Amino acid sequence: MKNINKTDQKELLDKFYNGETSLDEEKLLETGDDQLSPEKDLFRFFESERKVAPPSFPLEKLEGRHSFLFAAKIAASLALLVLFGYMLFNYFSKDAEPVQWVEVNTETDQKIINLSDGSIVTLNKNGSLKYQEGFADRLVYLEGEAFFDVKRDEARPFKVLTGKATTEVLGTSFYLRWLPGSAKVELEVSEGKVAFSSHDRNLNERVFVVAGERAVYDEQSNTIRRFESFDPNLIAWKTKQLQFEDAPLKKLLEDAEGYFGVEFAFEEAVISNCRFSGTFDDPTLEQLLDALKYVFDITHEMQNSKVILKGSGC
Amino acid sequence: MTREEFKSAIVPLQQPFYRLARWLMNNDEDAEDISQEIILRLWKMRDRVSDYNNIKAFGLKMTRNLCLDHLKKKSRNSVEFQASHDNGHSTDENRIEASDHLNLVKQLIRQLPESQQLVLQLRGVEELEIDEIAEVADMTPNNVRVVLSRARKKLKEQYEKYQ
Numbered sequence: 391m392k393n394i395n396k397t398d399q400k401e402l403l404d405k406f407y408n409g410e411t412s413l414d415e416e417k418l419l420e421t422g423d424d425q426l427s428p429e430k431d432l433f434r435f436f437e438s439e440r441k442v443a444p445p446s447f448p449l450e451k452l453e454g455r456h457s458f459l460f461a462a463k464i465a466a467s468l469a470l471l472v473l474f475g476y477m478l479f480n481y482f483s484k485d486a487e488p489v490q491w492v493e494v495n496t497e498t499d500q501k502i503i504n505l506s507d508g509s510i511v512t513l514n515k516n517g518s519l520k521y522q523e524g525f526a527d528r529l530v531y532l533e534g535e536a537f538f539d540v541k542r543d544e545a546r547p548f549k550v551l552t553g554k555a556t557t558e559v560l561g562t563s564f565y566l567r568w569l570p571g572s573a574k575v576e577l578e579v580s581e582g583k584v585a586f587s588s589h590d591r592n593l594n595e596r597v598f599v600v601a602g603e604r605a606v607y608d609e610q611s612n613t614i615r616r617f618e619s620f621d622p623n624l625i626a627w628k629t630k631q632l633q634f635e636d637a638p639l640k641k642l643l644e645d646a647e648g649y650f651g652v653e654f655a656f657e658e659a660v661i662s663n664c665r666f667s668g669t670f671d672d673p674t675l676e677q678l679l680d681a682l683k684y685v686f687d688i689t690h691e692m693q694n695s696k697v698i699l700k701g702s703g704c
Numbered sequence: 705m706t707r708e709e710f711k712s713a714i715v716p717l718q719q720p721f722y723r724l725a726r727w728l729m730n731n732d733e734d735a736e737d738i739s740q741e742i743i744l745r746l747w748k749m750r751d752r753v754s755d756y757n758n759i760k761a762f763g764l765k766m767t768r769n770l771c772l773d774h775l776k777k778k779s780r781n782s783v784e785f786q787a788s789h790d791n792g793h794s795t796d797e798n799r800i801e802a803s804d805h806l807n808l809v810k811q812l813i814r815q816l817p818e819s820q821q822l823v824l825q826l827r828g829v830e831e832l833e834i835d836e837i838a839e840v841a842d843m844t845p846n847n848v849r850v851v852l853s854r855a856r857k858k859l860k861e862q863y864e865k866y867q
Contacts (some may be wrong), residue, residue: 406862407853407856407857408849408853409848409849409850409851409852409856410849410853411832413833416827418711426862427805428860428863429807429810431805431806432856432859433828434805434806434809435806435809435813436828438806439723439825439828439829440723442719442722442723443722443723444718444719444735444736444739444740447715447718447743448740448741448789449711449715451747452707452715452744452746452747453764454711482768487742504777632853683715
């Protein structure tokens with residue numbers, strides 16, 4: 391069957407273009423020695439695509455000896471537990487509406503949370519984000535650091551409660567940090583406009599913070615200060631970029647400490663006059679230290695997670 | 705299904721899943737993640753997997769669904785992405801540079817509507833039967849033939865413009 395004559399070929403092609411050829415017939419067209427161009431190139435394209443292969447599958451991911459039945463048993467006992475807890479909860483708070491909370495916690499890794507309204511939250515390490523199931527109210531509680539990309543919805547403002555401050559937006563991107571126990575809530579807006587206020591209704595002082603600005607709420611004085619500056623390194627953990635513009639070396643080291651989770655030890659006098667300009671893209675600690683060595687006369691020594699800086703500075 | 709059976713029967717299917725995801729997402733990394741995810745999902749349901757008579761088609765359908773899901777999420781975040789996936793309606797056809805024939809074919813396919821691209825891929829690359837394509841693409845077998853015919857004719861017509 392390998393050689394087919396011209397009339398058969400013509401018939402087969404018509405069938406092909408009518409979507410009526412079988413796989414075998416298509417193989418015949420593919421292997422036929424006729425050099426008709428459009429089909430030949432199409433077949434050659436498919437052949438090259440067929441060679442595309444993924445990197446080999448990580449077989450270690452196929453674990454968990456538990457069968458489906460076992461998982462179902464666990465799920466059932468969990469459900470019972472939840473049901474029991476729910477009944478207990480209802481018993482003690484008869485008039486309260488049962489509210490289900492979803493809580494996302496991070497420890498050593500960041501997490502990206504897709505909220506059902508289309509907003510996306512990047513939660514940094516050691517953080518916690520809590521919201522009501524269904525997320526109908528667009529209200530979240532934040533502990534720690536997070537970057538918010540809020541889906542625009544004029545009818546329903548998106549609120550973040552942190553410590554004693556409320557951040558309210560319609561649709562923007564911004565960064566928020568509140569460490570539990572700390573008196574300060576820090577806000578940085580990268581897009582759009584954000585209303586920042588204290589929970590304290592008497593104060594009722596809403597401060598509007600726009601893109602490129604920063605604001606800090608101080609619980610002790612119950613005030614909000616707004617700055618017309620923006621520190622991109624506050625969100626370096628998300629952007630993977632450290633940026634410096636004529637920055638004192640001390641600031642660089644502070645930012646790097648936060649970014650790499652290390653501690654620098656140095657003598658103030660040595661670095662006091664050093665200033666640095668430049669951008670690091672997804673740097674390793676080594677790369678940053680190499681840059682310092684190159685620009686300044688500073689070498690380093692590692693002691694566990696501590697980096698000792700030495701040299702004559704600038 | 706035991707781990708060994710799964711390894712020999714299902715894991716190799718990652719390749720077709722990967723190829724389809726790579727075509728739909730136009731991105732190797734996403735394709736790797738998605739095709740792995742599908743294998744893992746099949747692994748989780750390995751006790752029932754043998755009930756499906758055509759696991760390849762079943763997995764390809766899951767792959768397509770997951771890709772569409774990802775594309776939806778992505779387009780929510782970037783308008784740019786949507787524009788580049790607009791099936792080429794806005795693309796100036798004359799801008800295509802036919803650096804080589806295979807590239808030309810690829811670019812011409814990219815300009816077809818999504819359903820035509822999908823059907824062409826499933827037939828040409830994965831060599832699925834019409835019924836199987838119908839399952840993956842959510843179409844009737846008759847409709848698959850019609851779409852396939854349209855796609856092939858359109859490709860030929862476009863191809864001849866550049867010769």
